[in-house]
Amino acid sequence: xxHRIAASCLWLCLLPSTWGVQxxxxxxxxxxxxxxxxxxxxSIFKREADRGDADAQHxxxxxxxSGRGVIEDNEAAVKWYRMAAEQGVTxxxxxxxxxxxxxxxxxxxxxxxxxxxxxxxAQEHVRAQVVLGMMYHNGQGVPRDYRQATRWLRQAAEQGDxxxxxxxxxxxxxxxxxxxxxxxxxxxxxxxxEQGHAGAQFRVGAMYHRGTGVPQDYEQAxxxxxxxxEQGHAxxxxxxxxxxxxxxxxxxxxxxxxAWWxxxxEQGHREAQFRVGGMYHEGKGVGIDYQQAxxxxxEAxxxGHAGAQxxxxxxxxxxxxxxxxxxxxxxxxxxxxxxxHEEARLARDRTVESITVEQVIEGKRLAREWKQxx
Numbered sequence: 176x177x178h179r180i181a182a183s184c185l186w187l188c189l190l191p192s193t194w195g196v197q198x199x200x201x202x203x204x205x206x207x208x209x210x211x212x213x214x215x216x217x218s219i220f221k222r223e224a225d226r227g228d229a230d231a232q233h234x235x236x237x238x239x240x241s242g243r244g245v246i247e248d249n250e251a252a253v254k255w256y257r258m259a260a261e262q263g264v265t266x267x268x269x270x271x272x273x274x275x276x277x278x279x280x281x282x283x284x285x286x287x288x289x290x291x292x293x294x295x296x297a298q299e300h301v302r303a304q305v306v307l308g309m310m311y312h313n314g315q316g317v318p319r320d321y322r323q324a325t326r327w328l329r330q331a332a333e334q335g336d337x338x339x340x341x342x343x344x345x346x347x348x349x350x351x352x353x354x355x356x357x358x359x360x361x362x363x364x365x366x367x368x369e370q371g372h373a374g375a376q377f378r379v380g381a382m383y384h385r386g387t388g389v390p391q392d393y394e395q396a397x398x399x400x401x402x403x404x405e406q407g408h409a410x411x412x413x414x415x416x417x418x419x420x421x422x423x424x425x426x427x428x429x430x431x432x433x434a435w436w437x438x439x440x441e442q443g444h445r446e447a448q449f450r451v452g453g454m455y456h457e458g459k460g461v462g463i464d465y466q467q468a469x470x471x472x473x474e475a476x477x478x479g480h481a482g483a484q485x486x487x488x489x490x491x492x493x494x495x496x497x498x499x500x501x502x503x504x505x506x507x508x509x510x511x512x513x514x515x516h517e518e519a520r521l522a523r524d525r526t527v528e529s530i531t532v533e534q535v536i537e538g539k540r541l542a543r544e545w546k547q548x549x
């Protein structure tokens with residue numbers, strides 16, 4: 176993903192490494208790329224690359240990588256990236272490292288990826304520092320080393336990279352590679368949040384909500400969570416819904432609670448799916464609609480939410496929004512009870528008293544098959 180971004184823009188800011196006529200030719204290639212004339216750019220960069228110009232070699236790699244002005248060819252991209260990288264072009268070292276990391280145009284090789292990313296990172300290439308930091312964090316190509324991860328992430332964070340700031344905030348919050356320090360976690364997370372990083376905005380909001388690293392402040396929590404929610408962050412959408420439901424940091428409003436929960440639910444957030452189902456069942460913020468309630472509870476139940484499984488089982492017992500079905504009722508109650516849901520266990524045991532042995536056996540079989548599918 177990172178090198179696809181690079182492929183679209185890096186040549187626009189490269190300076191030619193030679194002067195005179197050759198430099199003028201190189202600049203014509205850059206100008207052609209800027210206006211979308213990639214065929215001309217390719218022709219110029221290929222000629223200059225064959226002459227040994229490192230920047231042209233890198234740009235040629237970008238064109239092969241992105242399929243602009245030429246058929247996409249990862250192996251050719253690697254070839255030209257390598258030639259430029261060996262001449263010290265930082266961006267080429269970064270892109271070559273990413274090709275090894277992803278296994279595009281070469282066999283995946285994390286050690287080679289680390290080798291080239293480290294060269295670029297040592298030359299202050301901010302994205303290389305981020306990726307290298309995460310490879311130390313994950314133990315890819317190098318032994319897992321949180322201190323080294325923190326070192327490289329900090330260098331990128333101090334250059335203003337939002338992803339690095341977000342990750343460095345997580346390292347301080349978890350105490351990985353550094354002593355746990357919630358204030359530092361909040362500070363770095365805020366820097367990323369102020370750049371529009373949705374995950375950081377959510378984290379800052381959550382920290383204000385809990386009073387972790389910052390004074391507890393529901394209004395600040397709501398403000399940051401809303402920023403993340405408006406960018407489509409499902410967990411933030413869920414929390415904004417909960418704050419509307421509880422009236423913390425914003426006015427209590429069931430309709431808005433349902434609206435935000437639905438946004439999160441549509442992204443597969445199972446607790447939000449459960450809450451939306453409950454709101455339709457109880458008629459809070461929406462009209463009572465047992466079919467909608469059952470549909471949303473089923474979504475959460477299929478994702479393993481014990482409360483939703485219990486609620487859906489109860490709806491099958493009563494025939495609310497679904498046909499009355501003692502076998503499916505038993506199945507869902509059995510699944511919820513198996514996760515320790517006490518009300519589901521009691522409801523399941525009561526159900527046994529009013530259905531046949533064959534229905535119990537069938538309900539158990541369906542529950543087993545459901546678990547085997549997961």
